[in-house]
Amino acid sequence: MSQRYVEISNLVKAYPNPFGDDFRVVEGLNLNMFQGEFVSLIGHSGCGKSTVLTMLAGLNEISEGGIIVDNKEIDGPGPDRAVVFQAPCLMPWMNAFDNVMLGVKNVYPHATPEERKQIVEYSLARVGLKDSMKKFPRELSGGMQQRVGIARAIALKPKVLLLDEPFGRLDSLTRMELQDVILDIVAQEKLTSMIVTHDVDEAVFMSDRVIMMTNGPLARIGEVMNIHWERPRDREEIFADPKFFEYREHLLSFLEQRAHLKSDFHDFEDNRQHGKDNLLSFVKNPMELYGAENSHKA
Amino acid sequence: MADSKVDKIKYGILKVIDVSGFKVFDPPVRLLFGEEPQKQIKDIGRYMVLPILFVVGCIFLWTVIAPTHKTKSGEVPTPTKVWTAGQDSLRFHEKEDEKEKAFFLSGEDRLAEIKEVEALQAELQAEFEKLEAISKETSANAEAETAKKLAPLQKEYDELKAQYKEAQTARKAALTALSDKVAAKQAKSADLVAAIIDNDTKTDAEKGKLKDIKTAMDDIRSNPPKEVKEAQLAANKVADEIQHGKKRLSYLTTGNLSEKKASFVAKAEDAETALAASTTGKDALKQAKYVVSNTEKADKADEQKYPRAASIVWQTHRSLLTVIVGFIIGALIAIPLGIMCGLNKIVMACLTPLISIFRPVSPVVWLLIFQIVVGAFFPDPEKHPLFVFLNSSINPLSYFQTNPAMIFSACTVAMCALWPALVNTALGVSSIDPDHLNVAKVLRLGFWSRLFKIIIPSSLPLVFAGLRISLGVGWMVLIAAEALSSSDGLGKFVWDEYQNGSSQSFANIILACFVVGIIGFFLDRLMIILQRFVSFDESATL
Ligand SMILES: Nc1ncnc2c1ncn2[C@@H]1O[C@H](COP(=O)(O)OP(=O)(O)OP(=O)(O)O)[C@@H](O)[C@H]1O
Ligand SMILES: [Mg+2]
Numbered sequence: 065m066s067q068r069y070v071e072i073s074n075l076v077k078a079y080p081n082p083f084g085d086d087f088r089v090v091e092g093l094n095l096n097m098f099q100g101e102f103v104s105l106i107g108h109s110g111c112g113k114s115t116v117l118t119m120l121a122g123l124n125e126i127s128e129g130g131i132i133v134d135n136k137e138i139d140g141p142g143p144d145r146a147v148v149f150q151a152p153c154l155m156p157w158m159n160a161f162d163n164v165m166l167g168v169k170n171v172y173p174h175a176t177p178e179e180r181k182q183i184v185e186y187s188l189a190r191v192g193l194k195d196s197m198k199k200f201p202r203e204l205s206g207g208m209q210q211r212v213g214i215a216r217a218i219a220l221k222p223k224v225l226l227l228d229e230p231f232g233r234l235d236s237l238t239r240m241e242l243q244d245v246i247l248d249i250v251a252q253e254k255l256t257s258m259i260v261t262h263d264v265d266e267a268v269f270m271s272d273r274v275i276m277m278t279n280g281p282l283a284r285i286g287e288v289m290n291i292h293w294e295r296p297r298d299r300e301e302i303f304a305d306p307k308f309f310e311y312r313e314h315l316l317s318f319l320e321q322r323a324h325l326k327s328d329f330h331d332f333e334d335n336r337q338h339g340k341d342n343l344l345s346f347v348k349n350p351m352e353l354y355g356a357e358n359s360h361k362a
Numbered sequence: 363m364a365d366s367k368v369d370k371i372k373y374g375i376l377k378v379i380d381v382s383g384f385k386v387f388d389p390p391v392r393l394l395f396g397e398e399p400q401k402q403i404k405d406i407g408r409y410m411v412l413p414i415l416f417v418v419g420c421i422f423l424w425t426v427i428a429p430t431h432k433t434k435s436g437e438v439p440t441p442t443k444v445w446t447a448g449q450d451s452l453r454f455h456e457k458e459d460e461k462e463k464a465f466f467l468s469g470e471d472r473l474a475e476i477k478e479v480e481a482l483q484a485e486l487q488a489e490f491e492k493l494e495a496i497s498k499e500t501s502a503n504a505e506a507e508t509a510k511k512l513a514p515l516q517k518e519y520d521e522l523k524a525q526y527k528e529a530q531t532a533r534k535a536a537l538t539a540l541s542d543k544v545a546a547k548q549a550k551s552a553d554l555v556a557a558i559i560d561n562d563t564k565t566d567a568e569k570g571k572l573k574d575i576k577t578a579m580d581d582i583r584s585n586p587p588k589e590v591k592e593a594q595l596a597a598n599k600v601a602d603e604i605q606h607g608k609k610r611l612s613y614l615t616t617g618n619l620s621e622k623k624a625s626f627v628a629k630a631e632d633a634e635t636a637l638a639a640s641t642t643g644k645d646a647l648k649q650a651k652y653v654v655s656n657t658e659k660a661d662k663a664d665e666q667k668y669p670r671a672a673s674i675v676w677q678t679h680r681s682l683l684t685v686i687v688g689f690i691i692g693a694l695i696a697i698p699l700g701i702m703c704g705l706n707k708i709v710m711a712c713l714t715p716l717i718s719i720f721r722p723v724s725p726v727v728w729l730l731i732f733q734i735v736v737g738a739f740f741p742d743p744e745k746h747p748l749f750v751f752l753n754s755s756i757n758p759l760s761y762f763q764t765n766p767a768m769i770f771s772a773c774t775v776a777m778c779a780l781w782p783a784l785v786n787t788a789l790g791v792s793s794i795d796p797d798h799l800n801v802a803k804v805l806r807l808g809f810w811s812r813l814f815k816i817i818i819p820s821s822l823p824l825v826f827a828g829l830r831i832s833l834g835v836g837w838m839v840l841i842a843a844e845a846l847s848s849s850d851g852l853g854k855f856v857w858d859e860y861q862n863g864s865s866q867s868f869a870n871i872i873l874a875c876f877v878v879g880i881i882g883f884f885l886d887r888l889m890i891i892l893q894r895f896v897s898f899d900e901s902a903t904l
Pocket of ligand 1: 087089
């Protein structure tokens with residue numbers, strides 16, 4: 065179990081800037097994930113969480129550094145890594161069954177039609193949509209659509225499951241239901257998973273590790289928090305655990321600290337070191353730039 | 363339970379109405395099923411009764427205004443005249459059908475048909491005589507009436523004429539006398555001039571008066587009462603039918619295909635016996651040649667076709683075929699090109715100059731270009747295998763009498779209908795949701811399944827929106843192209859009518875205008891329905 069399955073080393077994402085200087089969103093991100101581990105990624109909006117996740121999915125080009133999955137460096141998307149997007153992204157002209165079948169044909173080229181059908185039906189049943197297979201997306205609620213999205217991902221029999229704010233658009237009840245569905249599947253299939261979320265409770269409840277990212281540009285890992293709870297987890301038990309509030313408070317304070325910062329890169333110390341010869345040198349006390357909120361850090 | 367069944371029917375009907383785009387029929391259906399009667403009646407009043415009243419008002423206005431405007435080709439026809447023209451056109455088409463049928467009939471059927479037509483002819487003849495008699499009587503009556511009206515006028519005219527003649531002679535004598543006096547210096551020359559002017563004015567006034575009476579009389583003569591015209595028209599109509607019956611009979615007998623063939627066979631046989639009996643070499647040669655030529659003619663008879671006269675119905679069919687062929691050619695070019703443009707920026711960049719330059723070109727220019735280009739492919743269209751095949755009597759398409767004109771009209775339609783479909787397809791493909799493309803990437807779909815499973819389905823609504831515009835453009839362009847190039851179809855029908863300028867022509871042109879409009883409307887509806895079929899929100903329930 066405790067074996068490195070995903071290794072992200074020195075990951076950089078730089079979007080080309082039309083005026084020369086590249087816009088470096090993520091700078092030198094290092095992260096290892098063990099097989100079967102559930103990691104959440106939290107951070108402020110625009111810090112580059114989706115960027116990291118899409119790079120891992122292979123949808124976004126890697127500027128520098130590398131990602132190794134199962135001892136192979138990744139190059140583009142692959143069937144070993146399935147993605148669930150924030151929007152369900154179902155094809156509106158296909159029913160639930162066909163939407164799931166879409167990828168199955170490519171991943172199991174040698175399967176008979178009957179086998180493929182069984183795979184699709186199993187996946188849909190797994191997310192609780194046994195009776196809605198022939199329904200079109202517009203006939204399904206948002207939660208049901210997201211379930212189809214999950215079914216489509218797990219039908220590929222992936223090793224890694226990547227979730228980008230998968231429940232962002234759902235009400236809290238549906239959200240909890242789907243969290244359980246995902247945890248169930250992940251446990252059963254021993255999937256290594258990464259979830260991007262804004263919901264602190266969700267991060268604490270679901271993951272083994274919470275990665276807190278600093279604000280972009282030049283985002284890095286700010287802090288890592290391990291969560292020691294046995295699986296399977298019981299929601300009520302966990303919410304009643306005083307440790308839950310400790311974890312939660314810790315995450316919230318991390319986020320609050322950064323709520324008014326443009327980027328963590330311009331750390332007070334950094335500025336002091338470069339202060340003499342950089343553009344900010346005319347400012348006598350660089351702390352003024354960040355206002356009072358930053359003073360406690362110093 | 364019964365209620366839900368009724369509801370099912372009701373919503374079924376409403377769905378059909380909705381999809382076909384005839385929303386106006388929604389309230390009456392709901393009313394029929396007793397849903398909120400007051401609201402439905404209000405809606406019917408607003409969206410059905412008022413529009414109908416408005417259209418009726420327009421027709422009324424047309425009826426009133428049309429006869430007041432006189433043109434070179436007669437009065438502007440009233441709605442009734444156009445309606446009659448429509449009925450006449452339909453009858454004309456029917457007559458062609460009957461004659462064609464007669465031409466191909468053979469054996470027992472032919473004999474039966476002859477009997478039938480002869481019986482009909484006898485009936486028609488009787489009717490004609492009756493009508494003719496009525497017509498004669500009415501016209502005699504009318505003539506008597508006219509004579510009665512004319513008599514006093516004539517009398518007045520004669521009297522006045524005699525009177526004026528006398529007065530003129532008297533004035534002439536007076537003038538001669540006065541001029542003599544002037545010559546003898548007994549009167550002033552100015553008086554003579556005054557007298558001459560006076561004489562001229564008086565003579566002119568008298569002439570004018572006489573002319574007025576003449577015109578009044580002519581008016582009465584040239585405007586016989588309505589009944590006379592109507593009786594004459596009724597008789598003429600039957601006479602036309604009799605004429606048609608005669609034609610039909612001739613196609614059943616001497617002009618009949620099987621009869622013609624039989625006569626050639628008989629001739630060949632005769633020549634053969636003559637050949638056997640021939641005594642001199644010259645005679646034998648002549649008979650042998652007869653045998654050959656008649657046998658050939660008999661063999662060829664099967665290929666003969668009935669020489670159909672073009673009716674508006676046939677022209678409409680031909681226009682429809684042409685527009686559909688042109689539209690399909692256009693779509694087959696536009697959609698793949700549009701997809702390539704949407705998929706690939708380089709292709710788009712390459713095609714943009716062509717699209718920008720050729721799109722605004724007038725259909726007339728395309729027509730002429732295609733006329734020349736297509737013409738070059740078929741130097742001898744009669745013998746070209748394509749047309750020989752399409753127009754051979756066994757081919758059902760021979761009804762349309764395909765020719766190069768049809769091909770270049772279709773090409774013109776294709777050329778003009780191409781652009782909206784192309785631009786819309788390119789837009790549809792390039793504006794595909796990037797999330798869907800991401801899904802395709804994650805699922806590792808290959809190029810073809812990405813194209814057919816994701817790109818094309820998601821761009822279909824826009825593609826069909828483009829095709830709808832294309833078909834509308836194509837139909838408009840086609841009518842103009844046919845008028846200009848004398849390619850058979852509704853456009854040519856209008857042009858021919860304009861050229862031959864008979865009393866019916868103007869009514870026929872307006873009739874064609876309605877036919878073109880109504881067909882255009884239905885083509886558009888058809889495309890709307892197709893468009894709704896492919897849009898994702900409808901696809902499941904239909
Ligand atoms: N194609 C692009 N070109 C240039 N900059 C981009 C591009 N895509 C993203 N960015 C920038 O990268 C940064 C990170 O974006 P990303 O979507 O990863 O943020 P995020 O953490 O997922 O935010 P959120 O929580 O709102 O989803 C943003 O500042 C954004 O402006
Ligand atoms: Mg994001």
